[in-house]
Amino acid sequence: MCGIIGYIGPKNSIPILINGLKRLEYRGYDSAGISFLNDGKVSVRRCAGKIKELESSIKSEKLKSPIGVGHTRWATHGKPSEENAHPHRAGGIVVVHNGIIENYFELRAGLKKKGHKFTSETDTEVICHLIHSYIKKSKSLEEATKKALKHVDGAYAIGVISESEPDKIIAVKKDSPLVLGIGEGEYFLASDIPAFLKYTRKVIILENDEMAVMTRSGVSISNILKNKPVKKKIMQITWSPTMAEKGGYKHFMMKEIFEQPRAIADTIRGRFSIEKAKVNIEEFSLTESRLKNLKKIFLVACGTSWHAALIGKYMLEDMAQIPCEVDIASEFRYRKPLIPRGSLMIVITQSGETADTLAAQREAKRLGAKVMTICNVVGSTSAREADSVCFTHSGPEIGVASTKAFTTQLTALYLFSIAVAKAKGKLKPKEIKSLFRDLLELPEKVEQALQCNNAILKIARKFHRVSDFLYLGRGINYPIALEGALKLKEISYIHAEGYPAGEMKHGPIALIDKDLPVLALAPDSNVLEKILSNMEEVKSRGGQLIAVATEGNSKIQSRASHVVLMPKTNNYLSPIIFSIPLHLLAYHISVLRKCNVDQPRNLAKSVTVE
Numbered sequence: 001m002c003g004i005i006g007y008i009g010p011k012n013s014i015p016i017l018i019n020g021l022k023r024l025e026y027r028g029y030d031s032a033g034i035s036f037l038n039d040g041k042v043s044v045r046r047c048a049g050k051i052k053e054l055e056s057s058i059k060s061e062k063l064k065s066p067i068g069v070g071h072t073r074w075a076t077h078g079k080p081s082e083e084n085a086h087p088h089r090a091g092g093i094v095v096v097h098n099g100i101i102e103n104y105f106e107l108r109a110g111l112k113k114k115g116h117k118f119t120s121e122t123d124t125e126v127i128c129h130l131i132h133s134y135i136k137k138s139k140s141l142e143e144a145t146k147k148a149l150k151h152v153d154g155a156y157a158i159g160v161i162s163e164s165e166p167d168k169i170i171a172v173k174k175d176s177p178l179v180l181g182i183g184e185g186e187y188f189l190a191s192d193i194p195a196f197l198k199y200t201r202k203v204i205i206l207e208n209d210e211m212a213v214m215t216r217s218g219v220s221i222s223n224i225l226k227n228k229p230v231k232k233k234i235m236q237i238t239w240s241p242t243m244a245e246k247g248g249y250k251h252f253m254m255k256e257i258f259e260q261p262r263a264i265a266d267t268i269r270g271r272f273s274i275e276k277a278k279v280n281i282e283e284f285s286l287t288e289s290r291l292k293n294l295k296k297i298f299l300v301a302c303g304t305s306w307h308a309a310l311i312g313k314y315m316l317e318d319m320a321q322i323p324c325e326v327d328i329a330s331e332f333r334y335r336k337p338l339i340p341r342g343s344l345m346i347v348i349t350q351s352g353e354t355a356d357t358l359a360a361q362r363e364a365k366r367l368g369a370k371v372m373t374i375c376n377v378v379g380s381t382s383a384r385e386a387d388s389v390c391f392t393h394s395g396p397e398i399g400v401a402s403t404k405a406f407t408t409q410l411t412a413l414y415l416f417s418i419a420v421a422k423a424k425g426k427l428k429p430k431e432i433k434s435l436f437r438d439l440l441e442l443p444e445k446v447e448q449a450l451q452c453n454n455a456i457l458k459i460a461r462k463f464h465r466v467s468d469f470l471y472l473g474r475g476i477n478y479p480i481a482l483e484g485a486l487k488l489k490e491i492s493y494i495h496a497e498g499y500p501a502g503e504m505k506h507g508p509i510a511l512i513d514k515d516l517p518v519l520a521l522a523p524d525s526n527v528l529e530k531i532l533s534n535m536e537e538v539k540s541r542g543g544q545l546i547a548v549a550t551e552g553n554s555k556i557q558s559r560a561s562h563v564v565l566m567p568k569t570n571n572y573l574s575p576i577i578f579s580i581p582l583h584l585l586a587y588h589i590s591v592l593r594k595c596n597v598d599q600p601r602n603l604a605k606s607v608t609v610e
């Protein structure tokens with residue numbers, strides 16, 4: 001996830017671009033850049049780091065230009081550095097891009113053969129070179145851009161400027177957001193509305209495959225697949241600038257919960273082939289023979305990422321039949337673990353900077369294990385030090401409570417488990433294809449699961465004053481009980497415990513009375529009957545039961561006073577779906593208790609000290 005901005009009009013574009021980028025910094029902040037045109041020539045200024053570093057690096061130049069584009073980056077391909085920062089340039093063509101180009105590797109190889117010289121490791125640079133290769137043979141910049149995009153698979157929102165037509169910006173969108181701002185004789189493009197809200201409240205939302213051609217005299221929009229002009233509605237935005245930054249939500253946590261369909265789609269984009277029944281493990285610097293020879297897997301992490309590790313064990317042992325051990329990183333680093341030859345350690349970390357996780361990662365390396373990290377932040381320490389990396393591509397997570405980072409970690413673990421199972425011959429191509437089909441449906445299923453928001457709000461209203469909460473789960477959803485409890489503690493300061501439901505009779509059952517809400521996770525699975533009996537045990541002792549079950553479950557209504565139903569998916573993906581109501585419950589309770597949702601007391605987003 002990155003942020004792009006563009007301006008054409010009578011004013012000096014430079015402060016408008018910088019100000020717009022600051023408003024988009026929540027979308028990415030590891031490097032930034034702008035490009036602008038003067039006397040028909042493009043100039044580019046970029047640097048690693050935040051927008052304020054870019055701002056101070058250009059301050060003394062007193063730059064002026066009526067047309068320009070800018071970018072704030074959240075790295076996906078290539079580390080955060082000046083060379084990888086956008087805008088990218090090929091000859092007189094400049095591009096800013098948000099999204100992921102799936103076939104960039106092949107495109108780049110083809111362009112290199114034709115003599116194109118690349119200066120970055122990014123996927124974006126191929127778009128510049130493609131447009132550049134067409135510009136001389138085309139009537140216009142828009143025609144060259146259209147021809148170039150015909151070769152591109154993946155997601156993109158792009159802004160293009162060119163020396164060949166110095167009075168024009170081209171904007172195109174496919175599966176990444178892009179909005180236009182309509183001012184008085186001036187026009188804006190951006191990844192999100194807050195970027196230009198200071199200048200105009202009139203907005204056009206571009207849809208997939210729409211191209212906008214912006215000049216000083218207006219904007220024309222067409223569908224590039226149908227080659228036809230499109231009439232668009234201009235919307236009037238009433239949000240305040242801070243609300244707009246959070247996409248209209250009150251808190252980043254809620255915005256990030258609702259971003260999950262997009263985030264998961266980005267995690268899986270270009271990473272497997274149904275026809276070949278294959279995960280594209282080359283991207284993670286892995287080979288089938290390495291996976292085939294694996295003897296044991298250690299999964300290590302902290303907090304919510306540790307819950308993902310626990311679920312990863314269920315997936316890996318079940319699909320790939322490989323023994324797994326899961327550790328909390330702060331325990332692993334001091335427990336003198338025995339690591340047999342042929343072991344892989346999987347480190348799971350959103351930030352890639354958690355001190356305990358890094359220490360465990362280094363300890364595993366010292367003991368001879370190969371390390372793979374499942375990480376959200378490109379260029380982070382964990383990613384730099386690991387032998388293999390699978391980036392989750394969920395975009396920056398700003399709320400301290402981890403939500404979309406968690407479900408994208410689970411998505412990555414699902415893909416990795418299939419890859420190991422295939423290498424070890426534990427899954428047949430037919431079974432792999434079916435697992436991929438379920439994965440393709442997942443973003444839509446998550447969208448459906450999010451519809452429980454109002455039902456969850458009602459439950460939160462009833463229970464937000466309690467002092468304790470118990471979460472019960474079994475099997476692959478037991479870690480979701482831990483996750484629900486952690487989230488509630490973290491952002492609402494209510495004491496909560498997560499338990500494997502079968503363990504309840506060994507102690508926690510003594511806590512049950514009419515004042516204790518008990519949330520039971522009851523997805524359709526081989527342990528459903530077991531969890532239903534555990535619910536009876538709670539009910540008969542007067543506990544207040546909330547059940548989260550799979551839609552179509554006819555036995556659940558009579559067991560619980562509150563029932564929330566989730567769409568059906570396969571067992572491995574069910575923790576992703578079932579975490580959604582629990583994250584929403586913690587969120588609503590936190591809001592009702594007037595807690596600081598995005599920055600809970602005593603906590604930091606990234607715990608970089610021991």
Ligand code: M6R
Pocket residue numbers: 302303304305306348349350351352353354357400401402403487490605606607
């Ligand atoms: O960045 P990491 O994934 O390594 O962070 C690990 C934990 O600190 C983190 O998951 C923490 O538990 C969250 N705040 C939970 O919502």
